[in-house]
Amino acid sequence: MRFVIRRFLLFVAALLAISVVIFAALRILPGDVASVMAGLNAPPERVAQLRSQMGLDRPLIVQYFSWMGGLLHGDFGTSLLTGRSISSMVAMRASVTFPLIVLGLVVALAIGLTLGVVATLATRPAVRSAFHFVAIVGGAIPALWGGLLLILLFGRGTGLLGILPSQGFPEAGWSSFGSALASLVLPALTVGIIDGASLMRYTRSALGDVMNSGYIDQAMACGYTRRQAALKVGLRLATPQLVSVVGLMFAGMITGVMVIESLFALPGIGAGLITDLGNRDLIAVQSELFMLAAFFLFVGFLVDLLHRFLDPRLKHAVQGGAQ
């Protein structure tokens, strides 16, 4: 319990620090939303007028505290450009990005775990190096290129086997469930195959470590075959390590799928962040970054908790050390 509280306080402190960093870093950027709004032909007075309308001429400290004040009430502010609440904008984009990530993760897990385990269990050197090769090549594929390849293979209208939509998200969103899901298949495969390859490497190394430990010898001494030992004992022991990796992978994907979102013209979080930043809609950008940072930290926090739950040895080790 003490652990949970300590982690939580750390979480809050980190968020505060992050808010200051985000706010300051964005103010260093050249350009502002008023001049973007005013455009090429506007006289300087018009830009100044817009700045004061939007409250951009207030001292930075005041702007920071008004932002933080809103955050404390759960109000992420209103975009200066779109006039919509930032939380609703993010929610709309998240309804594309999160399903994409989850699907991508499912593909990555299916590929990574399976191949990782198989690669560990393989005894023939040729087979092992073949898997090694697959992992390296898969991990080295640039997401953009991999996505293009999949579009060329399966994109409707362009592909050799043109069965899947290669761009866009249905206008009706998830209420047209089938086409929404269909539009995410190719992007999810792109993400999944590439992350699956790196997950395969992690799986192999985590499982490999366990395989070389005494646990496996012990299990085999009890009558398990090597394979049984790996699956029953090895995987269980490797799970905490894999959970960390998958947790981080999940969090990292939120911004990592940015390229994929733009390639497949999906209105997701990454694509939105880039647009907002380009327009210097700083209130939107800072709230979005803040939410991402909070989410990232939260996933880390969860992974830590899960880690301790999955591996009781950790708890004893810490307590033992303290005594």
Add this chain to the structure above:
Amino acid sequence: MPTNSGAYGENDATDSKATGNNENETAANVAGSSANVSDNATNTGSTGANANHDAEAKNTGSTDETLNAHVKGTSVGNVSGGTGGHGKKKGWTWAIVAAVVVVALIAAFVVIRNNRKASIAPAQVHTADSVTIGLKLAPTNLDIRNQSGSSLDQVLVGNVYEGLVARDSQNKVVPGLAKSWEKSADGMSYTFHLNRGMNFSNGDKLDASDVAWSINELVAKHYHDSEALMNFKSVTATDADTVKLDLTAPYANLLWELACRPGLVFDKNANYDMKTQAVGSGPYTVAKFVPNDSITLKANPKYWGTHKAATSTIVLRYFGDDNAAVNALKSGDVQVLAPVTENLAEPFVKDNANYRVAAGDDTDKFVLAMNSKGAKTSDLRVRQAIRYAIDHKQLIASRGGADKPLGGPIPSLDPGYQDLTGLYPHNVEKAKALMKEAGYTPDHPLELRLTYANTYGTELGDQLRSQLKPIGIDLKVNVVEFSTWLQDVLKNKDYDLSMVDHNESHDFSQWTQDSYYYNYSNQKVKDYYNQAMAASSDSQRDALLAKAARVVSEDAPADWLFNYRITTAMKSGVSGFPLNLNQTLLPLYNVRYMTQVK
């Protein structure tokens, strides 16, 4: 690519046959059974990932057998456990099969859905009630009174909001809400006679009081482009159908400006959030707006005029990525794409049975500004040398060849145009001589920085660098975000060379403003311009503007790389889509899509 499209057709056919057989089965499979599904999916021609999985599954089997044999060989006690081992092996195989099944299930589901969609083929010619149009630059909000950007004019002017007057595809002023008008002899007073029985989409009546209110608000609140209404004195509604607008001095561009944002008429009684909604009098209403992604327009059932919408729903989709846009046209998700780069439009040009590709005129000027007060570019010889050194034909050819050369600040669709390309013809020797005179040679080059926004791609910068190298200019290309360009170049004038697409029309006044980022100032130009704006006839105005433009071009404060022409690609069967000016003026009321008989 006729051969390829044939191949697609075949694929589709096989797919739909397979689907026909499997449809019911799959429905059952979804309910619970497992092994069949994976077969099913393979039959349907599912994704490569599945094939891989199957292959892996086999692999695993063989590896495991060798493994087991190995284990059996070493430990004698395990012979009886052999059967147990096989049981476990099956469990493991099942796990893989389950994983495959999950993926296959999704794939099968998707394939079936798509084919079902495809199988609803049109039985005869009919006009689609919905057309989707792919565009590039997306509006962030709908507040046309405050937000700059041609993407807003493109979607809203003439479609949702209407102006006192309008402009046609030749950029000429035509009647709008006003059916006629008179100008007083001194050019300082205009009387507009409005159409009768006009109303907004919310049902409110539109009359002269709305017109006067809209223009007065624009001036009082300094809304976007309010400064374009030069010499404005007052506007009043003399009766319900008549509006009188007075000026302090004649202004020859007044009518044209009233066809743009300054002339838009809003409902003085309506109260709505202009960033997310729009209440206008045009043939369309905004049904849905997703910032940076799409706008759905629906025919305005209360529309009063003659431009009644031919298609009841028009969806505008915005593509940041050019390839995604092209894929959308290929897959039929959009029926029109504007603009499309000419190089990407090639497959559509070749497939002229199914697509039509055409270019339209526009007022986009790609301006390579040379800071007239810059430390290195204030030397006229340097600026002239740059103009001589640039090979415009090559620039245009590498972009596909649709763009037009432009020798001065006024494009062909604007008043005062004349062909000025002869002033600085491509002449490397002359450029070299001028640079030498200024003290630079290829061995001692002049270092210049070119700043432009990343939306224009890197090719132009690369080409300019290689074209300027032989005359003794070492060009450093600095590609930045648009907002950074706004700050560094437009606001702070901190640049040597800058490139931007000035897509505005009637924007010659830029060259008369000392404070504009060009840092250009010539009294002769200002005099000509002021005389032109005070001119009593259009021809007099045009002649004076042409004179002013010639002086500007001679002074070489910039090089006009080309007049960008918009290439539009559309499905054959689409009609009524405007080609000229369609990035700023896109009347959609006449757009139709007739699906063809198969």
